[in-house]
Amino acid sequence: MTPMTRKATRHISQNEGLIFEKSSPGKAAFKLAPLDVPEVDTAKLLGSSERKDLGNMPEVSEIEIIRHFTRLSTWNYAIDLGMYPLGSCTMKYNPRVNEAVTRLPGLANGHPYQPEKISQGALRIIKTLSECLTEITGMDAITLQPAAGAHGELTGLLLVRGYLQSKGNPRKKILIPDSAHGTNPATAATVGYAVENLKSNSAGMVDIPSLAAQMNEDVAALMLTNPNTLGVFEQEIHKIAELMHAKGGLLYMDGANMNALVGKARPGDFGVDVMHLNLHKTFSTPHGGGGPGSGPVAVKKFLEPFLPKPVIVTKADGTLGFDYNRPLSVGRVRAFYGNFGMFTRALAYILANGPDGLRQTTEDAVLNANYIRKALEGVYDLPYSTPSMHEVVFSDKLQAKQGVKTGDIAKRLIDYGFHPYTVSFPLIVHGALMIEPTESESKEELDLFIEAMRSIAQEVQEEPQTVLEAPHNTRVSRLDEVAAARKPVLRWKPAAQ
Amino acid sequence: MTPMTRKATRHISQNEGLIFEKSSPGKAAFKLAPLDVPEVDTAKLLGSSERKDLGNMPEVSEIEIIRHFTRLSTWNYAIDLGMYPLGSCTMKYNPRVNEAVTRLPGLANGHPYQPEKISQGALRIIKTLSECLTEITGMDAITLQPAAGAHGELTGLLLVRGYLQSKGNPRKKILIPDSAHGTNPATAATVGYAVENLKSNSAGMVDIPSLAAQMNEDVAALMLTNPNTLGVFEQEIHKIAELMHAKGGLLYMDGANMNALVGKARPGDFGVDVMHLNLHKTFSTPHGGGGPGSGPVAVKKFLEPFLPKPVIVTKADGTLGFDYNRPLSVGRVRAFYGNFGMFTRALAYILANGPDGLRQTTEDAVLNANYIRKALEGVYDLPYSTPSMHEVVFSDKLQAKQGVKTGDIAKRLIDYGFHPYTVSFPLIVHGALMIEPTESESKEELDLFIEAMRSIAQEVQEEPQTVLEAPHNTRVSRLDEVAAARKPVLRWKPAAQ
Amino acid sequence: MRYLPKSPADREAMLKAIGARSINDLFAPIPDQYRLRHDLKVPRQMAESEIMDWFDQCSHENGDEYSIFLGAGTYYHYRPVIIDSLISRGEFLTAYTPYQPEVSQGTLQSIFEFQTMICELTGMEVANASMYDGSTASTEAVLMAVRLTGRRSVTVARSIHPEYREVLETYALNQGIPLTTVSFGENGRISLKDLEKSFTPDTGCVLVQSPNFFGTIEDVAAIADIAHKHGALLVVAISEAVSLGIVEPPRQADIIAMEAQSFGVPLGFGGPYCGLIATREQNVRQMPGRLVGQTVDRKGKRGFVLTLATREQHIRREKATSNICTNQALVALMANIFMTVYGKVGLKELAKQNLAKTAYAASKFGKHAKVLFPNAPRFNEFVVQTKEDPYVINNRLLGHKIVGGFPLKKFLPELGNAALWCCTEMTGRTAIDTAAGVLAESEATEPVREAAEVAQ
Amino acid sequence: MRYLPKSPADREAMLKAIGARSINDLFAPIPDQYRLRHDLKVPRQMAESEIMDWFDQCSHENGDEYSIFLGAGTYYHYRPVIIDSLISRGEFLTAYTPYQPEVSQGTLQSIFEFQTMICELTGMEVANASMYDGSTASTEAVLMAVRLTGRRSVTVARSIHPEYREVLETYALNQGIPLTTVSFGENGRISLKDLEKSFTPDTGCVLVQSPNFFGTIEDVAAIADIAHKHGALLVVAISEAVSLGIVEPPRQADIIAMEAQSFGVPLGFGGPYCGLIATREQNVRQMPGRLVGQTVDRKGKRGFVLTLATREQHIRREKATSNICTNQALVALMANIFMTVYGKVGLKELAKQNLAKTAYAASKFGKHAKVLFPNAPRFNEFVVQTKEDPYVINNRLLGHKIVGGFPLKKFLPELGNAALWCCTEMTGRTAIDTAAGVLAESEATEPVREAAEVAQ
Ligand SMILES: Cc1ncc(COP(=O)(O)O)c(C=O)c1O
């Protein structure tokens, strides 16, 4: 077997058109129960608001739907199929028990407005998860309302703003390192702050002198990812916090990379004032092709009064309930209480791990990243030699000489049976290959990955064209993204139209 | 697009070793709850019966198991992926609601020996399904105990034997048409009967004169499949029944092909005394890679006393229960009450259809078979011109001239994205291609199948080697079945051993 | 730990390959004083069976045996079994955002179909791949309108979901966007007169909801006329997606912000749900959220990709149309499958049943209490005003295993003892009759009032 | 009908292509008088929601809230969640028997692994892909032994599962195979003395079960010695597969017939379960059921196929080793996944917990009633003899939401008021204590007897 065929082979795969292309009048996949109340005259009830026609909505049978989506699904790569080393995404195993508990009838069918006395189960889940997450982060209080990481950032900056406002001045700027994820500056803008970039030093960390120079009374907060997007722990975190606090600013931590820290270090212990978590990364809730996620925001005591409402409380009679009477609250960032279905999953994950499992998980994640780093160092350029935590970032510098870019290597990995790593991020590394294996990869899978990456590096030298034209083993070859954006076709239309 | 790429394309597919090859001491996918009773000294309790070692049982983690079986699964063809036209197998859509009802906790966790008063739910399911199936077959009574079709045959012949025995003579022989499925003769032997073959006539039906000649007081029963395995309805069924009954023999019907009859004709109306059904064919329970099935046996009134025990009864207080006091019963053919989980599925299917749906289903099944027949007649040899019901049998006569056999054409169909039809059965057709589309195929899928079959016929003429070496698009090429049987390797062994 | 695919020997070998003596070497970059020396105080590692038991207990203590008459932004509809069968396939469940189209065509094509169906149902030209939920989608739609018009004031109907309003307030406050609220009239619809008065030259858009929070269908055409006359855009929120089966969509809107939860998504105690935004083609470059577009591969084969990414945060950073990154993809897939199951005919039939159940319940309840807003069409919700506090009535209903309507005083004190009731195809006639009976008892002490006392 | 993928226009076009005027033309081969003119009298077509409700009702009326102490051939063990996640994949669920290996490698490889693990656990050299259940597997194993030895008599232990015995009787009767039953001694094991006496020169095999129906572990080595001495084969049935985690397998047997239900298969009111047969290599050609073997493809790549098919009905017809065709493949896959999850260490731990729970319960119960068969090791079942009729005790237990032990008088009247109790890892200490309490009450009227009264 060659390295290329060791992990994957080609096999027959079903084609499938758009569902509209299968539609034909009179086919149906639905059947309603007979109506147990009198029929109504819709025209009379609705008048001119009555809808007559549903246009091109499909008409198909159940078997066709099963086949349609089953076939479609087989065109996807997924964690369940193999290593998915997207840096910054923490593509770890999504345990099936998480799914099972979430579908228990009382939880799946619980209405958010049902009386609290018949909602004690859901409330206990919220409470228990909140306690676990504050313990894990070393913070004092938390809100689970935000629906994703970016939404958590927004909530976090609202808290910063609310707090500073309460002190008389919301300030104007947010400092953001140049290695930060795009949501950080986008969020700052959404909350009405100006963004000021902070340069990284040669070790890939916050440049302390620059920070000292840029920090002043206009700066509301620094948004720091730690470990940062290079997978590097900000070793001078304490100084950073001190610098911020000294000038009355806050330290916000983007917790996307908590998979490097859980059970080993706590942001609350190293000076962070407010941070968000991504339950869809660190806490194993599935990505589902892009979402849903959940982005709880944990805070120090002084920010608690500003948390979005409602907050969960234990009432005098010992039962749990929501407190809406929060005069200092920054308000509400989402209807109801957040992506509850992600809470059940994340909590199931925490319970399955316990303190020892959580720690071991973190250790394995860091072990895996360093194992890859060691094996590929030299084969790929390592722009920062600073020690890596849970992910490692290479650059395509050595390959670019042959005209091969990180994106090409990524596509070639597909032929070898892997999902690509994260391409071209973080921005401070030109031609970045950002690799996060997570703890879910076995040594066997890592060795295959390393072998594939080494083999590709060799191909780049010997037959660069093969890499440039990759992937070769997929049902579609490289797609024309430029054409897609130039003349966007964003929906199907019937031929006649 | 060529016909060959219209239905399917090649795509990347994950390799996967044997689970034992992934095992390593210390990995684990299990975790037990803490014991809430005192630990025990196993040596003391078990003495020399204590087992010390579990040999080469694997040690792997949960993610590895998920990936292992997910990867393996992607190597299978399945109804959910496309047409599966195995003749005699009735590979129809397996509705997902069937699975959902079967997993309801009271049904999934019901113990067969729990008291009847807390088993009324399960008993109602057995009762309702029994009633539906007797109505559908036009018979008078039924047992759901047999675990599959062959097991139903066995039960049916036991009934025949029990009945004849009660009349004084169990008789010696079972008549079986040469077109019959292998389980028929095998079953007759298991029940201690000699098998006598019955020739088919030129129309592919039972040859009445032969039957008249062979029928005598030594013959216990005729096992007839109707429609038979050529997909042909035995038009002289009434005469057949008369001939059997006149000499005191019984008419057994193999109901494997009931998908051609449900809602359109009832065996009980045309003289059948005893028959089995395959819930895993006609009634949509999944085949699951070979089973489980369920083979209920329906009988005329006079055979009811002989049914296996227990039988379900309505008790004086209106509740349901089991009656074990059946002095004439042939005994028991399986522990407990049969494959109950298949009953729930079959009943869910019947309820989803209702009388109109069942009839339409049968009509569509017959329509589909005839549509294929019409489109491929001439392209492939049709050995019997008798009208087809739910399946059609061609032969490879035209292709055999080029040295291409039905098995080769079958393999080539795989490249086109289809599962092969049934190969080399029934035995009365030399080089048979036995095609049963079922009602679950859309016109679109049938047209693709027809196109593929026509295209292969053309390939046979133009490039027979391509067909002879097929499949080309699968992750493994043709497997050496001869070597497998010559030196059987029936289990994995560690390299060292 | 059973999820971790490593044996002690594997870890040993890997550390050796790295050249580390122990795993703690790899954590050396974390300053010593911050390294955790003790176990986290979280519950001990549990067996799967224990986890199931724990949550099962929670499920039982979460009202798993009640008939509910609650809607108010999230609706109890039947979820065809195949939704979970299909979304549970690992290939959908455990895939990331489809940034690598060659191995993500399944997700991409399904989103493309989702976008198409949403366009068909809403009458819009483009729809995005999803937003967090209806509340954030509505807020983002308003921000989008503000960007499109360059105007910075917003008019909001008081009859939209109160929590949508709260979310909008949170965002608007920090962007310095003034909000003007317009109340509803006796028919439960936005007061057109007050609406007319609310405009200033800086009004960028009007946000209404239809069916609105009371289940009342707004006169969108009239509202659109007024908004457009003032050079403002009309944003319409839809929180009950099933209404689109029988209620004319707000085609006159410029932007539609929708909550698609009704399309096969479990109530799930409030989420995850599926927001989305749809609009006209001309507005697409100010649209937030992911979009899938059709294209071809190198051999000319049709395929799908994420497109127009220059709107998004990972390309445009602080200049992006939104900070959204992770969306609600898997929930959108649920909605997609639901729409496909019901389709052109089924969605209409389904919506009709909702209409019929609601009409029946409203007429039953109307015999004993006052049903507000009678003079405008409604979909599957209605407001009932009682003499008795609805919290008290609801407490009584719980004894009958019924969860009564949503007391409105929490958000709309001007409506006094009014409660918002909802019926869907899942509401049995028996439950309606029982609830009506309980209502009758509690209202029996005094004759039912006839006159309207709608608060303004 | 919602499962049918055809529109009226499709049907029209197809009939036209065929040249038929109406669908009934295609049914012309059925003689007119047999064509059904009316609707079948089955319930009307139901909505999926109605079907779910109907079965939900059945589930609620099927004891869904009880702690059970029943074993007796089928055991309540925890089923890891991933079993259903994996077997629900359409590629496993909706595939046929893997006759076409190039598109069935998933099923084939998994069966090969199943065969291997069964060999490891049983100590046999080959195992088949499955049989219907333990009862039919035992019967077929006996028939196999008869074929192998050419002798036609069989000795059966009375301590095997009584329903297994009934099934064997049914088959044996019609094949003219005489059965001799050998009873159990005071320790619950087969009486070796009586066994010795049971042999005739025509005795082909002895069938015992271990752990036997009472949960007692037989002295298989001793039984094997006796059988072999007489030139007969030993067939051992195993109905509690989890016992293999801690109980030495019957390596001295010639054939093992097993029920693998305990390996992750739901109780399911009696089925589907997973029988199987394992034996020595030399016996394989008389083995019934499917076998998967390893081979290579044309390029030398490892692959798996169904093999040794010349034993089977589709090749050998009336000369086949069995009439079995459809087996229990998907259930075997459940067992396969279960064995993989627990593995080498977990199966032992699991079995140990069963042992501990049972020892605890037996000692608790033993304080109030007589626990029979104390002088031989047992696994997770034990027999308790009470003064009061166990049916009466069980009725009382139902009030505590407990399903008590299986009253043995139904099958073994000689044991009087004895009942067979079972504890697994699922049995909570509280349930044991409660049951013991109820037992104590009913036995309190008289002091607990000490003497054994084991019936012979
Ligand atoms: C470092 C970092 N911050 C923030 C985010 C945004 O999180 P989300 O996608 O959940 O909104 C991501 C997501 O990829 C990230 O990697």
Ligand SMILES: Cc1ncc(COP(=O)(O)O)c(C=O)c1O
């Ligand atoms: C005609 C016929 N009879 C009997 C059988 C045997 O049924 P089973 O496989 O369920 O034992 C089959 C199965 O394929 C069949 O096609």
